[in-house]
Amino acid sequence: MTLDDEQENGKEPSNGTEPSSVDGAEAPVVADSTPMKESGNGPAVPFLQSLVDAMRIAFFAAAVVLTGQMMVKLGSSTRMTIVDAPMNIVYGVVLLGFAALTFRSVQVALRHWKRGWSVLERPMTTFADT
Numbered sequence: 001m002t003l004d005d006e007q008e009n010g011k012e013p014s015n016g017t018e019p020s021s022v023d024g025a026e027a028p029v030v031a032d033s034t035p036m037k038e039s040g041n042g043p044a045v046p047f048l049q050s051l052v053d054a055m056r057i058a059f060f061a062a063a064v065v066l067t068g069q070m071m072v073k074l075g076s077s078t079r080m081t082i083v084d085a086p087m088n089i090v091y092g093v094v095l096l097g098f099a100a101l102t103f104r105s106v107q108v109a110l111r112h113w114k115r116g117w118s119v120l121e122r123p124m125t126t127f128a129d130t
């Protein structure tokens with residue numbers, strides 16, 4: 001319903017707010033469940049959101065691969081300066097962190113795909129709004 005339709009029907013334009021039941025003041029609408037295709041932002045928005053998700057996954061996956069390659073090149077002969085232990089201990093922790101970030105990025109991308117929109121389009125929402 002457009003602004004003109006609301007005025008013709010005798011309704012007050014809402015401007016995305018709903019009246020509060022307590023004091024009659026208007027309260028902002030925090031989130032809605034409009035699918036991404038009907039959000040009015042055009043066809044580029046779903047593509048760009050999917051591109052952001054794909055690039056995030058690719059970045060963390062590449063970091064996992066590069067960290068693993070560096071661990072192989074260092075081997076166990078390279079020691080830390082202060083602690084007499086192999087440097088691969090540090091890089092192993094980093095590799096696990098990047099692997100966890102990759103896994104979480106895949107989870108978030110799947111949630112965005114199932115939900116039909118992402119928080120990039122509706123920044124006032126949270127995962128609890130689904």
